[in-house]
Each structure stands twice: as structure tokens, then as C-alpha cells.
Amino acid sequence: MIAPPKPDLVTVNIDGKDIAVPKGTNVIEAARLIGVDVPHYCYHPKLTISGNCRMCLIEMGNPAVDPATKAPIMDPATGKQKINWIPRPQIGCATNASPGLHIRTNTPQIKDCREGVMEFLLVNHPLDCPICDQAGECKLQEQATGYGRGYSRFIEQKNVKPKRTQLGPRVMLDDERCVLCSRCIRFSKEIAKDDVLGFIDRGSYSTLTCYPGKKLENNYSLNTVDICPVGALTSTDFRFKMRVWFLKQTNSIDTESSVGANTVVWSREGQIYRITPRRNDDVNDTWMADSGRELYKQVRSADRLTTIKVNGADSALDIAINTALQLAKDGGVAVVGSGRSSVEEQFLTKKLADALKASTHLVSRVGQGDKLLISADRNPNVRGALVVGLISTMPEVGPALRAGLSSSVHSLASQPSTQAGSESRPHLSGLTDLAAAIDAGQVKTVISIGEDLAAAGLTAAQLGKISIVYLGTHANATSAAAKVVIPTLSVFEKNGTFVNQQFRIQKFAKAVPGPAGLPAEASAKAGATDDLIVLAGLANIAASDVAAVWKLLAAEVPALGTMSYANIPETGLLLDATPFAALPFAEGETLHFKPAKS
Amino acid sequence: MAIVPLERKPLTLAERSYLPGIVGGLKTTLKHLFQPNVTMEYPEQRPALPPGYRGAPTLVKDPHGREKCVSCQLCEFVCPPKAIRITPGEIPADAPTAHVEKAPKEFEIDMLRCIYCGLCQEVCPEEAIWLQNQFSLTGYTREEMVHNKQRLYELGGTLPDPHLKWDKKLAAEVAGGASH
Ligand code: SF4
Ligand code: SF4
Ligand code: SF4
Numbered sequence: 001m002i003a004p005p006k007p008d009l010v011t012v013n014i015d016g017k018d019i020a021v022p023k024g025t026n027v028i029e030a031a032r033l034i035g036v037d038v039p040h041y042c043y044h045p046k047l048t049i050s051g052n053c054r055m056c057l058i059e060m061g062n063p064a065v066d067p068a069t070k071a072p073i074m075d076p077a078t079g080k081q082k083i084n085w086i087p088r089p090q091i092g093c094a095t096n097a098s099p100g101l102h103i104r105t106n107t108p109q110i111k112d113c114r115e116g117v118m119e120f121l122l123v124n125h126p127l128d129c130p131i132c133d134q135a136g137e138c139k140l141q142e143q144a145t146g147y148g149r150g151y152s153r154f155i156e157q158k159n160v161k162p163k164r165t166q167l168g169p170r171v172m173l174d175d176e177r178c179v180l181c182s183r184c185i186r187f188s189k190e191i192a193k194d195d196v197l198g199f200i201d202r203g204s205y206s207t208l209t210c211y212p213g214k215k216l217e218n219n220y221s222l223n224t225v226d227i228c229p230v231g232a233l234t235s236t237d238f239r240f241k242m243r244v245w246f247l248k249q250t251n252s253i254d255t256e257s258s259v260g261a262n263t264v265v266w267s268r269e270g271q272i273y274r275i276t277p278r279r280n281d282d283v284n285d286t287w288m289a290d291s292g293r294e295l296y297k298q299v300r301s302a303d304r305l306t307t308i309k310v311n312g313a314d315s316a317l318d319i320a321i322n323t324a325l326q327l328a329k330d331g332g333v334a335v336v337g338s339g340r341s342s343v344e345e346q347f348l349t350k351k352l353a354d355a356l357k358a359s360t361h362l363v364s365r366v367g368q369g370d371k372l373l374i375s376a377d378r379n380p381n382v383r384g385a386l387v388v389g390l391i392s393t394m395p396e397v398g399p400a401l402r403a404g405l406s407s408s409v410h411s412l413a414s415q416p417s418t419q420a421g422s423e424s425r426p427h428l429s430g431l432t433d434l435a436a437a438i439d440a441g442q443v444k445t446v447i448s449i450g451e452d453l454a455a456a457g458l459t460a461a462q463l464g465k466i467s468i469v470y471l472g473t474h475a476n477a478t479s480a481a482a483k484v485v486i487p488t489l490s491v492f493e494k495n496g497t498f499v500n501q502q503f504r505i506q507k508f509a510k511a512v513p514g515p516a517g518l519p520a521e522a523s524a525k526a527g528a529t530d531d532l533i534v535l536a537g538l539a540n541i542a543a544s545d546v547a548a549v550w551k552l553l554a555a556e557v558p559a560l561g562t563m564s565y566a567n568i569p570e571t572g573l574l575l576d577a578t579p580f581a582a583l584p585f586a587e588g589e590t591l592h593f594k595p596a597k598s
Numbered sequence: 599m600a601i602v603p604l605e606r607k608p609l610t611l612a613e614r615s616y617l618p619g620i621v622g623g624l625k626t627t628l629k630h631l632f633q634p635n636v637t638m639e640y641p642e643q644r645p646a647l648p649p650g651y652r653g654a655p656t657l658v659k660d661p662h663g664r665e666k667c668v669s670c671q672l673c674e675f676v677c678p679p680k681a682i683r684i685t686p687g688e689i690p691a692d693a694p695t696a697h698v699e700k701a702p703k704e705f706e707i708d709m710l711r712c713i714y715c716g717l718c719q720e721v722c723p724e725e726a727i728w729l730q731n732q733f734s735l736t737g738y739t740r741e742e743m744v745h746n747k748q749r750l751y752e753l754g755g756t757l758p759d760p761h762l763k764w765d766k767k768l769a770a771e772v773a774g775g776a777s778h
């Protein structure tokens with residue numbers, strides 16, 4: 001991403017090419033802009049500079065000026081200002097762009113330096129790529145191929161270090177592979193604010209370790225695995241499961257909360273193996289919470305719904321839709337929409353509610369924010385419901401919770417959690433109106449879009465009074481009580497968009513196919529159906545995929561009027577938030593987000 | 599294109615009697631009667647295979663009986679017809695070969711797909727997969743023709759190992775632990 005021209009642009013010269021960059025730009029980033037790779041290990045764009053790996057060595061020079069008069073000294077041979085080259089190499093990661101800075105990365109001296117650094121790094125390296133999970137995405141492999149000498153002169157015995165040190169519940173350390181770049185240490189200290197890692201011992205015996213009695217167990221611990229340039233830190237969940245070069249990468253969005261962290265879903269042959277963060281400098285930088293990385297396990301969980309049921313018996317989609325519409329014909333219908341549905345689904349939910357003249361409700365899901373990448377609002381897409389007009393006010397939040405939220409000031413990010421995300425279950429509420437209407441006998445049929453009504457506060461007696469049509473992914477009390485159950489797709493199995501807390505509309509894409517149901521069953525009643533197809537069927541609209549729904553969205557929702565699904569960039573688009581500025585959003589401050597003053 | 603009609607030449611007397619042809623044929627037959635055999639009574643007799651022969655891919659153990667494959671999945675990646683399918687696994691921390699850390703949980707080669715190219719052998723960093731002398735594979739079902747891990751080790755047996763790199767690694771670990 002080339003920054004738009006600003007007044008403080010300076011021109012630097014890298015390998016003979018001039019480029020204008022904002023003053024202070026890191027030389028590694030400046031070189032990247034013109035396609036020059038400065039190999040590095042310890043430098044990370046979102047962490048402080050530590051300059052300890054020495055891989056990024058460059059030659060550096062500045063325009064010569066006369067010390068006394070400050071007049072530029074010209075080189076008579078070229079007619080240009082003379083460059084004073086520093087004779088010894090400098091590290092690129094700690095060099096910032098200054099006017100007239102000259103950089104050389106392709107000289108024999110630099111080649112020599114890189115080979116030397118690589119040789120030192122590999123002296124005690126176990127060379128066990130065949131059993132290393134990082135193979136295929138390892139900087140040491142890449143740099144050795146690109147800048148290494150290609151053969152070893154080391155004949156002495158290599159250092160042997162512990163290979164299976166469990167630093168925390170989700171992170172395993174192989175000491176032999178560590179290149180002592182300290183990225184993990186800086187991450188823990190600077191981003192997770194949980195300063196548990198450090199080096200002990202000296203020289204080639206230096207070892208990464210946890211502070212005695214502590215563990216690397218905060219809810220952001222797996223980011224250290226992402227940023228470890230080598231295979232020293234590995235995820236216990238992904239360890240030895242699959243080689244990365246087999247995995248297909250699909251861009252997705254973390255559905256844990258309204259932060260909407262950008263993610264990549266890694267899958268092979270319809271099975272998801274891991275979820276990692278995707279860089280978005282306006283949302284999540286390069287980080288995401290550990291709890292969001294485990295969400296893929298729901299895709300193949302045992303309680304996944306895979307068969308369409310009408311009154312408890314297996315059925316087909318058209319029968320289920322007809323039955324649902326029959327139930328709704330007598331009036332007294334309520335539609336419970338979801339802040340976990342995509343914008344497209346919420347739009348069709350609204351259409352459905354309009355068609356059935358039903359009241360609409362939305363379940364709020366509020367927990368504690370961790371001030372980093374999990375916000376208080378655990379619905380990823382409440383703002384989508386506002387934008388498409390499914391709701392016009394925020395779903396109400398229980399009074400006890402409101403009080404609890406405002407008093408929570410400590411950072412949850414640094415609190416230990418043995419199981420990712422277990423520390424704060426969100427509180428579901430927002431259906432008190434619906435409960436009253438059911439008690440009063442005004443509502444006889446409830447269509448729930450993936451929301452467990454029991455968990456959201458309806459009593460068993462209330463559930464017993466109504467006919468429930470349930471569209472959802474997993475079995476729960478509501479699906480058990482429902483007359484019509486239509487299994488739908490999880491976020492990993494469909495396309496769509498979410499609007500996050502910044503009113504940024506972001507896309508997610510289908511990574512794996514939905515569950516196909518049992519092969520013995522006829523195709524019509526097997527497996528899960530895309531929510532859009534079901535909703536379009538219920539609402540009797542001929543728009544059952546994302547592209548078709550977007551045509552309607554663009555036509556009917558002014559805020560999305562100029563967009564189409566294909567045009568939304570991978571890092572999202574900001575929508576106008578002013579119409580909703582007065583609403584009482586639950587979020588507190590998180591990374592790249594400050595709540596509007598209220 | 600011009601068409602050129604050709605006259606068929608009439609046969610000579612010798613040709614019409616067939617005798618020179620028969621004698622010529624018998625001569626060839628008689629010559630081979632007294633020459634050494636070039637065919638073989640297969641399957642009772644088996645050919646001596648040249649070194650470097652590429653038969654069915656097999657998995658081998660090292661002379662100490664350790665399974666050499668570490669389930670790096672490089673062969674799975676390189677295999678042109680995608681005949682190989684590996685489920686990687688972890689060696690438990692209390693096993694004698696715990697320092698190797700990784701071994702295949704399951705390893706399947708679909709011999710109906712394999713084209714005997716030998717790329718798996720070439721790519722293997724552990725010298726664990728070898729195309730050996732097994733060239734005659736038959737079966738009654740498709741499933742039978744998918745060699746699983748057990749079958750692959752049965753076919754592979756043990757091969758000499760000039761490196762024994764994991765033994766050296768273990769020795770270094772013991773020595774290193776003592777000196778530090
Ligand atoms: S474990 Fe990885 S990130 Fe941490 S210092 Fe070692 S190489 Fe760097
Ligand atoms: S010999 Fe070739 S085709 Fe057969 S398993 Fe090995 S790589 Fe695949
Ligand atoms: S390449 Fe060798 S070590 Fe790797 S999985 Fe195949 S047989 Fe095993």
C-alpha cells in the first residue's frame with residue numbers, strides 16, 4: 001500500500017532507484033515498496049525495533065556536505081551531489097528514511113554479510129525441516145535459499161537443546177530452532193501486555209523461557225506462533241496435523257465479537273486445519289485472539305444439525321418451507337434475527353418479517369471486552385442489522401450486565417485462560433418484549449434465525465406455547481423444541497459480509513463445503529442449506545445467493561447503494577456511521593476503536 | 599496428382615513352387631532351435647532385476663527396526679498422480695524414538711494410481727521410501743490395491759542406513775546434556 005503523498009515526503013535512493021516515502025519510513029518497508037527484499041527476522045512492522053538478528057544489513061550513505069559551509073559537495077564525475085557511504089554495513093530495520101538517504105542492498109559486502117549471518121544462525125540449527133511444522137512458511141528456509149551460502153562448513157558437534165517445552169496450553173517451544181529474534185518476547189510485552197517471556201543463559205546456550213512460575217497462557221498467545229519466523233514456537237492444536245503447503249487459504253472474518261478481526265482459514269479437502277490473522281492495519285493489525293482460532297472446531301462438532309426435520313421427522317426443504325409458512329399463516333408471527341447472521345441474511349430476514357408482517361427481535365450478546373481484539377458486543381454484525389433496517393434500536397441489555405460492564409476496567413487480554421475464550425461467556429438477552437408477547441398470547445409462531453431462544457431468556461413454558469421454526473447450525477434447546485428445523489451453514493461454509501464496530505463492512509468467503517448429510521439420504525433432505533436459500537424461500541424472493549441479494553441491497557439500502565459484493569476490498573469499506581451515532585453501543589475501547597463519547 | 603498404373607509382375611517358377619520360401623523359414627527355425635533361450639518360464643523363473651529397478655514404492659525400517667518415515671508429506675506433495683495419502687502423527691514422549699517426534703499415523707499408496715516414477719524416493723529426506731523389486735501386484739478389489747502402512751512396511755523390510763542420523767542426534771543430545 002503506497003501512502004498518499006503528504007508534505008513530509010522524502011526521497012530516498014534504494015539500489016539506484018529514487019522513491020518518495022513519508023519521512024521516517026522504515027528502510028525495510030521503503031525497499032518493499034520498490035520490490036527490493038531486505039531479508040529480516042527480528043523486524044516486525046507492528047513491534048518495536050530490537051535489531052538483534054543482523055540479517056537486514058545494508059550499506060548506507062548520505063549526501064555529502066561541506067562541514068563548514070553546509071554547501072553540498074558535488075561529484076565532478078557525475079555532476080551530482082557526492083554520497084558519503086558508511087564503510088561498514090548498518091541494519092536496515094533501525095534505519096528510517098531521511099532526505100537523500102542512499103541504500104545499497106546488492107553489493108558484494110552485503111551478500112557476504114547475509115551469508116555470514118545465515119551461517120551463524122544455522123551453526124546450531126538442527127536442520128530438522130522434515131519434522132518441523134514451520135517448513136513451507138519458514139523465514140530461515142526462505143532466507144537460506146535466497147541468501148545462504150548453500151553448503152555448511154561446520155563440522156563440530158551441534159548444541160542440543162530441549163525440543164518439547166510447553167510454554168503454555170497452546171504454545172510449544174523447540175529451543176533448537178529459535179533464532180533469538182525476541183519477536184515473541186516483544187509481542188507479549190507490548191501487545192498482549194503479559195510480559196512472561198525472556199531469554200536466559202548466554203551465547204549459543206541462550207534459551208527462550210517463561211518467567212518462573214508463569215505460563216504463556218493469555219488469550220493472545222498464539223500470535224507468538226504466527227510471528228515466530230522459524231519453527232521454534234508451534235501451536236499445540238495445529239502441531240503435526242498437516243503441512244502448510246497443502247492448505248488452501250480463504251479470507252474470512254472472526255465472528256467472536258464486533259471487532260471483526262480479519263482472518264485466513266486454512267483448509268484441505270473440506271477440512272479446516274487452522275485459522276490465522278490477516279493483516280488489516282485499520283482493524284486488527286496482524287493479530288487475533290486465540291479463542292477465535294478454535295471456532296473452526298464447531299464445523300465438525302457432534303451436535304451439528306444435518307437433517308431437515310418437520311415435526312421431528314426427516315423432511316425436504318420445500319416441505320419444511322411450506323410447513324413453516326403454514327404455521328405463520330395464522331398471524332402472530334415473530335422473527336428473531338441474529339447479530340451473527342451476515343448482512344445479506346439480515347436483509348432477507350427483514351424481507352421475511354415484512355412479508356409475514358412479523359415483529360422483529362434481535363438477541364444481544366454482551367460480555368466483557370478485553371480492550372484488544374475482543375469487544376463487549378459478541379455479535380459480529382449488530383451494525384449490519386441496523387444498516388439494513390432489521391432493527392432500528394439496539395436490543396436491550398440486562399440491567400445487571402450494564403452495571404457490570406461500566407465497572408470493568410482491567411485488561412482481560414493478559415488474564416490467564418487455560419482454555420481459549422473460556423474466561424468470559426457473553427450474556428444473551430433482548431427478548432423481553434417477545435416473552436411478554438408470548439405470555440399475552442399475541443405471538444404464536446417464532447422464526448428463529450440461528451438463535452437459541454432458551455439461552456436468550458425464554459422459559460420452557462414460553463417455548464411450549466409457540467410453534468418454532470428454527471434455522472441454525474447446531475442443536476440446542478430451541479432446535480429440540482422446534483416444529484421445523486432447517487440446518488444452515490456456518491460462517492466458514494458461505495459467502496457474506498459483516499459490519500464491525502467501526503461500521504466497516506468486511507467480506508468473508510466460503511472455505512469449505514457445508515455438511516452433506518448422510519449419503520444414504522435423498523439429496524433433497526440431506527445436509528445443510530445456505531441460509532440465504534432458506535430465507536429467500538420463506539420470504540418468496542428470487543434472490544438466493546450473495547450476488548443476487550446485493551442487487552437488492554444496493555437498490556433498497558441507501559448506505560450500500562454504490563457497492564456490490566465484488567467491489568468490497570479485502571480490508572473492508574467504512575460506512576457512514578452518523579445515522580446511528582446516538583445508539584447505546586456496548587463496546588468499550590479496543591485496538592483501533594474508540595467508542596463515541598456519550 | 600497423377601495416377602500411375604503399375605503392372606504386377608508374374609511370379610517365377612521358383613516362387614510359384616514355394617520351396618525356397620519354406621526352406622528359408624525352416625532355416626531360421628532350426629537356427630533358433632540350437633541357440634540359447636531368450637524367454638523365461640515366468641512365474642517359476644524370475645528375471646534378475648538390474649540395479650536401480652523401480653518396482654512398487656515401499657516403506658523401510660532402519661537396521662535397528664526404527665521406522666524411518668517422519669511423515670513430512672513431501673512424497674505426498676511430489677507424487678504426480680497423487681497416489682500417496684499420509685496422516686501425520688506424533689511419537690509419544692515416552693517412546694524410545696521420542697526424539698524423532700514425528701511418524702505417520704497412516705500411510706497409503708494407491709497402486710492403481712502409482713506410475714512408478716520414483717519421485718517419492720528421490721524427494722524423501724529420510725530415505726524412508728524406496729521403489730524396490732516388487733513388480734507384480736495383483737488384487738481382486740480396488741481396496742486391496744491401496745497399500746496401507748502395514749503392507750508398505752511388509753513389502754519394504756529393512757535397508758542398510760549409512761547415516762543413522764537420528765542415532766547421532768540422540769548421542770549428541772546425551773553428550774550435550776552432560777557438558778552443559
Ligand atoms: S521463539 Fe521464535 S519468535 Fe521467539 S525469539 Fe525464538 S525465533 Fe524469535
Ligand atoms: S513412484 Fe511416483 S507415482 Fe508412485 S507413489 Fe512414488 S511418486 Fe507417486
Ligand atoms: S518423503 Fe519420506 S519421510 Fe517424508 S513422508 Fe514421504 S516417506 Fe515419509
Ligand code: FES
Pocket residue numbers: 039040041042043050051052053054055056057091092093094
Ligand atoms: S531485522 Fe534488522 S536486525 Fe533483525
